[in-house]
Amino acid sequence: MKITTLLGSAKKKGNTAAVLGWVEEELKAQGHDVEQIYLHSKSIKGCMGCGKCRENPDEIACVQDDDAESILKQMIKSDVVLYTSPAYFWGFSAQLKLLIDRSFSLVTNYHQPDHTSLLKGKRIGLLVTGGGTYENNVEGLFTAFDRIAGFLLAEKSGELFVGECSTPDKMPEEKRPWIWPAPWWPESKSIRRIDQDFAQLLQPGRLLK
Numbered sequence: 001m002k003i004t005t006l007l008g009s010a011k012k013k014g015n016t017a018a019v020l021g022w023v024e025e026e027l028k029a030q031g032h033d034v035e036q037i038y039l040h041s042k043s044i045k046g047c048m049g050c051g052k053c054r055e056n057p058d059e060i061a062c063v064q065d066d067d068a069e070s071i072l073k074q075m076i077k078s079d080v081v082l083y084t085s086p087a088y089f090w091g092f093s094a095q096l097k098l099l100i101d102r103s104f105s106l107v108t109n110y111h112q113p114d115h116t117s118l119l120k121g122k123r124i125g126l127l128v129t130g131g132g133t134y135e136n137n138v139e140g141l142f143t144a145f146d147r148i149a150g151f152l153l154a155e156k157s158g159e160l161f162v163g164e165c166s167t168p169d170k171m172p173e174e175k176r177p178w179i180w181p182a183p184w185w186p187e188s189k190s191i192r193r194i195d196q197d198f199a200q201l202l203q204p205g206r207l208l209k
């Protein structure tokens with residue numbers, strides 16, 4: 001399967017990149033074609049809300065000329081898109097948020113019967129690291145992702161929050177077996193599985209078909 005991962009942290013070797021790296025290793029070992037996009041290295045301007053993209057539902061058709069279009073095209077060509085971000089001020093990193101806003105150009109007629117999306121039917125997942133725990137912290141971020149999946153007509157297929165990552169660039173290797181490939185998920189306030197076992201998500205018929 002073709003899987004695009006979006007590294008939404010500025011840090012190439014930070015906490016988010018470390019957890020994403022573990023997941024990517026497993027996916028590659030399973031024979032999947034994984035391509036990571038390091039968003040911080042890309043030029044992505046903020047959506048202007050001009051609405052020009054709405055005039056052509058079959059194309060991205062954004063008036064801005066930067067890297068967003070090629071990233072969105074790669075997402076359209078993928079079977080699965082894994083979004084990742086550090087929690088920043090109870091939300092997504094700016095790098096990821098810029099791309100999320102530009103995905104406005106993929107959708108037409110939101111909230112109407114003829115709602116369409118160039119990502120319709122894709123599987124999308126979210127992986128977030130944060131300094132705090134889940135509660136009173138990142139609930140809103142994960143709720144937003146649910147709504148984003150609905151907006152994109154994509155299937156939200158997995159979510160993972162790894163908390164208590166307060167030391168920059170030092171994701172402890174001890175957390176790895178808790179994240180992957182554990183067939184179980186320990187109850188822990190620092191690693192929060194939401195909805196499903198992330199490892200299970202990557203089994204046939206779940207995140208991956």
Ligand SMILES: Cc1cc2nc3c(=O)[nH]c(=O)nc-3n(C[C@H](O)[C@H](O)[C@H](O)COP(=O)(O)O)c2cc1C
Pocket residue numbers: 009010011013014015016017085086087088089090091129130131132133137165166167168169
């Ligand atoms: C500007 C800034 C804002 C942050 N806001 C939050 C937050 O709202 N909630 C949280 O749990 N952690 C927050 N953190 C901590 C980071 O999310 C956490 O350390 C994360 O694992 C960093 O990932 P990275 O190494 O990939 O950058 C913040 C860190 C910074 C620098």
